[in-house]
Amino acid sequence: MNGASGSTPVGVVLAVDPDRFTEVVTGLRQAGLTVTSEQPVLGTLSGTVPEDRIGALAAVEGVNSVDRERTTRLPRPDSPIQ
Template sequence: MALIHLTVLVHENWRDRYPVVLENCRQAGLSVERELATIGAIAGTIEEDRLADLTAVEGVSAVEPERTNRGLT
């Protein structure tokens, strides 16, 4: 399976429990590359087939795959 680079957004009501959500995301298979606690986001990679596990983590409001921007040539 392919690795997906993504950003996980922590629900506003869960920001005070950011470490819990972070750990649960790791348990769901997320390899954390960057923790952005002040804005309630987590950046990392996950195997494509584990994406559903990540979106089901309590306290996660959204999972946004990394977008590749390509300039016009």
Template sequence: MGRTARSGPVGVILSVDPDRFAQVVEAARRVGLTVTGEQPILGSLSGTIAEDRIPVLEAVDGVESVDRERIVRLPPPDAPLQ
């Protein structure tokens, strides 16, 4: 109960039904997704959405999965081994 809900935008990657790609993207936008990339042939898209809206996004008909975007940082090639 002492935990505060975070609602700032987070990056997400969605897998969606490729046969209904355009309709699913539009429905995702209606629930608050800001689309940043579309890969219709693969049935995936990326975007940002308020964290507290992720459950609503997951419930959109045609959305198969919603994963948080992850950033991987590598050291420069000439950096010593860690």
């Protein structure tokens, strides 16, 4: 892992080749990903990575996509928008 990065960690969700899941996850960890959740049958996982390392994740062989996690906030139940 690259512990020298001063970039802020961001959450990411990745889709990878499910037939090579273990191998790809190992490469992602070496590229700086801290894995928080794995779904090997689906070929997806999530984790955190310094923002400046997102490109390194995408470059790992077997990675199909890298997306930043998004937070959606709903209005309060008593909000006039409801």
